[in-house]
Amino acid sequence: MSSLWGSSAALDTLKQGDVLNSSQYLVSAKQRFTLGFFSPTSYYGDKKNSYLGIWYTNYKENIVWIANRNRPISDDSRAFLTLDHLRKLMINSSGFGGDPFVIYSGGETENTSATLLDTGNLVVSEVNSNGSIGRSLWESFDDPIDTLLPGMKLGVNHKTGCNWSLTSWLAEDDPASGAFTLEWEPNTRRLVIKRRGVPYWSSGLQVSSSKNVSLFEYIHPTKGQDYIINTDAEGQYFTYSLDTEFDSLDQERSAWQLQYWGSIMDRSISIMKMSFCYGYGMDDEGCETWNQPECRLMGRQTFEQKSGIFTRIGPDGLPQLAAGVFDNRPTIGPADCRDLCWHNCDCLGYSGKEGTGSGCQYWEGNVTFNPDDGRSRSRILKYVLTKEDPSNKG
Template sequence: MASKERLLNPTLLLIIIISSLWGPSAASETLKQGDVLNSSQYLVSGKQRFTLGFFSPTSYYGDKKNSYLGIWYTNYTENIVWIANRNRPISDDSIVFLTLDHLGKLMINSSGFGGDPFVIYSGGETENTSATLLDTGNLVVSEVNSNGSIGRSLWESFDDPTDTLLPGMKLGLNHKTGRNWSLISWLAEDDPASGAFTLEWEPKTRRLVIKRRGVPYWSSGLQLSSSKNVSLFDYIHPTKGQDYIINTDAEGQYFTYSLDTEFDSLDQERSAWQLKYWGPIMDGSILIMKMNFCYGYGMDDEGCETWNQPECRLMGRQTFEQKSGIFTRMGPDGLPQLAAGVFDNRPTIGPADCRDLCWNNCDCLGYSGKEGIGSGCQFWEGNVTFNPDDGRSRSRILKYVLTKEDPSNKGNKKWIVPVIVTAILVLFLGTFSLWRIYRQRVDAERREEEHLLELTTPDRLLDAYELEKDGNARHNIKVFSFACIATATNNFSAESKLGEGGFGPVYKGALPEGREIAVKRLSRNSGQGLVEFKNELILIAKLQHMNLVKLLGCCFQGEEKMLIYEFMPNKSLDSFLFDPTKSYLLDWKIRVNIIEGIAQGLLYLHKYSRIFKRDGLEANTNRIVGTYGYMSPEYAMEGIFSERSDVFSFGVLMLEIVSGRKNSNFYNVNGQLNLIGYAWDLWQRGALKDDLWTTVSFCYCPFVKLLE
């Protein structure tokens, strides 16, 4: 015998028969009083963007169990944006219809309800009403005036949202009516019942918040701006064509979003923010939030909130991974056997609840929905092992498996405390050592700085012996003020810059009396500190020779350190030697004079300046300074320098003067990549004279015959 719920009374049967004759057509957008919409009929909005009707979600196994009244984008029944009876499903074999009765009551009648209809809007304010599906996706029950025009709105589906936010819908609070607009996710992929997650707008903090069973799960980030329009939240992916709006008025505050009037694609035209049953917000295939799952660790770059963790989850950054395979445990015979798992068959829990239950159970290593994605859970606990099969599992149910560490194996965590203590101790000792080295260096520089400051009254004369305190030198150098040098170089303008040296740029300037100067401004990252600066002052101040550039003075103020030289109007030798148009000015006699002058200056440095120890043949340095190609091999590779190092550099320079070729840019078809190697090859072959004739001839020198 059929159950009471399946009995169909004559009144319902008569209404269904009449509805098939007088119900709205498939193209209608309005349900008038007395109209009946059965399970095979639909309301379609004016521009056919949205459709209202009865639908049945497809389960994991492809069958359909229950029916619901919903709204979806036309021709996209999988994109359900609103459901009337989400928590009161209708058996799929029931007779069902929607009606707007003579009292203005909008309700669903079904044989599955046992004669008790599901009321969507109770009416009672007026007797003349209609229900219209708008192109915004909003189902509106309105008052119909006596002349047939549409009057005030009595109820609308936008005020009773489910899991989807459409453009123009509100999230927030209406202080006048007390209505709180929020979204509630589905329980599972095939179950529209109220699920674990809610999406709300917090007026005080001005942010979107997702909660899982009332506990903050994710937030969009604080928005403290008083601006009405907010272009982007911290933890929301910017979406093309969407504007986020915060409206504050006398009735309350709410969040909404809008679209451009011109749609770039069908996907944008069908835009809908859906709060998924596992937590995130998605617009079609686009992830609106910068996360997919939150685990309570609090990840600032994604917006995940922090909540209390079970003790077994504190140390590891564990996650769940979706995998295909089976759990096994060791049987009595010592062989692995299928682990059946533990079931929780409560119909009010979904996959998100299964995740949380497993996470808070320190013995749980994995879970799945009872039937893959429906309500209820299956857990695997204790001494079980997951065996992946790359999709070839005997079970079609995918498992969510805990990764990274075994939470049940708590004994293995004994090593954590010693490791942490050791790491902290090493960090402390290392930091202390670095601090001591730093302090020693700072103290040394401070002492040097104090000594220099004692001597640095601007625009005074300073003896070199004051720098070195040995009483041997008597060459005065002037200490210039920073303002004086800045004025002389036009505030170190680009037009005044002569070039860039190893320790910083060089500028041309002019002193108030008209004397031209060259200013070497030491770069802050040059590596030359107070000690090096002082040493250079001592060195150059002692060197007095006609073939050496003359130091006029210095300037130091704070981190600024500068050396002031006499200006050489004829520039450097390379500007003539390697210039095809200017090299003609250097005849052979001039080149010989240049070589002789360099040799005299080098001899002065080695024999008469007293800046080198006469009794030492070699020295060593850890800091290599100079231009590669001019350094002797032992200095460039090992830091060993002596008088022979200068002789080597002098020889390279002499080869360049004779040949007119630059050592570093030299190229020869026989394979030699620099001038030194080429000259050495000629020397070994005894062809130096002939080839030098060729080389010099190539330079178009008018004095080639002097080489004969």
């Protein structure tokens, strides 16, 4: 194997035998996108596991694709990406503690290369005997994570068997598969968000097909984006493109990202008209309705993010710090914590576990929340149950 920079490979391409180590990058031809190893940073500045990902070159915090979301690297100092002579595109690292992570395993093609395009798509292609690029063998656009870039699809291709959908991160600093999915529903021609497989929100019906006007009832109009719905013999899908009439540096980094709390954001702007769904079904702009616990029906309860501590009255009659109940399961994130607390009528508040992206802490029973304007010794913000006027949206 040869180091990428020591070979004749272009900066946007891996050829067979090339190695990309943890301090090196692939950069697309016009430098729009970068591929390399990264470590997510939490709200508190902590870093832990590493991943191979793609991001907008000038906005590294905007990760648009991850190769190994559910198989993190504990030590990226020895991690490297290679396209070997058996046509396998894979990540090797002692931090895996096991076999390499294979991204693509080639077939009978003799020569292949992997190129990062200016669309953000990583494409493995066959290389013809004269050195020209032949047919595409695999592409990252067919293996989406939580992000829909212009030109990517949501839906199904009956010919290839591809079923395109997005799955949120588990938590802010944990890219593992989370609670929410975004799918295209061809029968109703709607975008649908599901939480753990249960319908949560939908875009509503198509209301317009003119340029730069929202196609759907419950999606905000976005200038410079054209929505495309395709139905043919090969399949049905939704995609969007950027209108060159509105071309700008900000528009160029457009990406629909399904957040770990269930919202769709594009450059920090909500695509959805509703920020969060509680399932009440009272003019909730696309939110689905589901059965509510009796205890939550009075006053349309919600959760508010606050800083402070929970206390309970001790044996001496004085307030004392109330310990939370922990749920240490590694497969649950903040959205699951909210749902579990919501369906437990004794639960008055919850938070994530400090220092981890997974797991929950709950406060139940005769406890009182005491806000402290950010002076709490705990770095974790709590979500505290409150009530609101039923005419407001929760």
